[in-house]
Amino acid sequence: MRPAFQARRRVLAVGLIGPGRVGSALLAQLRTAQSRLALGGLELKLCGVAASKRMWLDSDDPELNNRCDRAQTWRPSDLDEFAAHVRGSDGGHALLIDCSANDAVASHYAGWLAAGLHVITPNKLAGSGPLARWQAIHAACHGGMRFRYEATVCAGLPVMQTLRDLLDTGDELLAVDGMLSGTLAWLCNRHDGQQPFSALLREAHALGYTEPDPREDLSGLDVARKLVILAREAGRALSLADVEVQSLVPPALVGLPDTEFMQRLDELDAPMAAQLSAAHAAGGVLRHVASLDRHGRASVRLAVLPATHPFAHTRLTDNVVQFTTRRYCDNPLLVQGPGAGPEVTAAGVFADLLRIAEALEPRA
Known part of the structure; x- marks a missing residue:
């Protein structure tokens, strides 16, 4: 008989955009917590990391961030390809985290949400940019899709x-x-x-x-x-x-x-x-x-x-x-x-991830 937690197993595919100070701190936090979260029935699966000019794609890596520093695994960055890769074709739960400070990345949020990807960000440019874009992002949050941005205001504080x-x-x-x-x-x-x-x-x-x-x-x-x-x-x-x-x-x-x-x-x-x-x-x-x-x-x-x-x-x-x-x-x-600081900002992003994960439909 399987343990009870396996009956509530949730798998979440994760893609990270912006592996800078905050993004790197977040990857370290996720890696440290991975085993503990798995015991609670949440499996985080890092599907890739995208920087401004290159990206790394790997949906089979058993350890978060285990191979991100190997130059031969990188390819030219393409956000559409990156999002499609993280989303996959199996109908599973998928999430993109934008740790960049790039307005062009923020312009993709509504499309990603509409395509079935949750979005988390500490990037202030979406929330403070054109009001019409902000409204479009929230309008795209249907069918259980979630957009979270706790760390945009006071890093890890629950504001x-x-x-x-x-x-x-x-x-x-x-x-x-x-x-x-x-x-x-x-x-x-x-x-x-x-x-x-x-x-x-x-x-x-x-x-x-x-x-x-x-x-x-x-x-x-x-x-x-x-x-x-x-x-x-x-x-x-x-x-x-x-x-x-x-x-x-x-x-x-x-x-x-x-x-x-x-x-x-x-x-x-x-x-x-x-x-x-x-x-x-x-x-x-x-x-x-x-x-x-x-x-x-x-x-x-x-x-x-x-x-x-x-x-x-x-x-x-x-x-x-x-x-x-x-x-x-x-x-x-x-x-x-x-x-302020990459560690507390990353923790705010991590907390948003956990809130989304708690609402995911479990899989036996």
């Missing part, structure tokens, strides 16, 4: 799931406020006037906390994308152009080559010192905050917050999201924790 649970149980979102950038959180936490802001930014860059070009963090656009995703999850038809974004990059530094910008970081010191002084004069702290109010107004800015505000007590690269809802009105609901 999207919390919001989804609130709404699904009949709550109403009134407002959302958050510190959605681990990089800017770290800079605000460290910016106390003891060191010039430029010195802190150079340190963050050396530690790998910033993007290769720190202006991508300082511009606030990445945070604005995350706010758009949260708003759309709550049913608001918000687009990136609707968000009022305060950039921390002085106009004179916007169009410079990367190397020249890094050489002129000292030009950030005076304006940032002035904002810090204003915060201290008001008895508050300076924090980088994204906000969506009950009227749909959205903004991303440096804000002076009272020292008693929950955001005043964040640490290191903490992300924190505050949901003000009909139920959580007088005492808003907070989700807080590390919101």
Whole structure:
């Protein structure tokens, strides 16, 4: 007689797009968990890995990521061929994970879902891109197909799931406020006037906390994308152009080559010192905050917050999201924790995979 878990055996074919820092961390996590998941009746079958110019296809590899580093197994990348390979012809469950930051990849999501592939991504460009495309992606989620994107907002923190649970149980979102950038959180936490802001930014860059070009963090656009995703999850038809974004990059530094910008970081010191002084004069702290109010107004800015505000007590690269809802009105609901790094981002993607796997129809 077979063990009970074999009667509920679920097989999930998985294809990974984007084997960079997050993708590689995810493969390592999946490989480590593979035996444990199999004991619970879930068999993960890695069918391939696709990078920007090449892909690896192998549906018979007994160990996740066992052969991905062998050059002779790679071929020129073709996303249509890759998706068809992962989907297979046996009618089994199949899933694509997009760990790229590529808008062209995101344009395939609706088609993949319609073709019978679940999709998971930490790629923010789908959720914050054209509203019509976002709507088409969700419209393609029929017949049990699922699109999950927890890691697009705060890496591994359960922000999207919390919001989804609130709404699904009949709550109403009134407002959302958050510190959605681990990089800017770290800079605000460290910016106390003891060191010039430029010195802190150079340190963050050396530690790998910033993007290769720190202006991508300082511009606030990445945070604005995350706010758009949260708003759309709550049913608001918000687009990136609707968000009022305060950039921390002085106009004179916007169009410079990367190397020249890094050489002129000292030009950030005076304006940032002035904002810090204003915060201290008001008895508050300076924090980088994204906000969506009950009227749909959205903004991303440096804000002076009272020292008693929950955001005043964040640490290191903490992300924190505050949901003000009909139920959580007088005492808003907070989700807080590390919101940056490949390991925690990969864990958020992994959690989405497990949620989808739990809903799969078992096979005897």
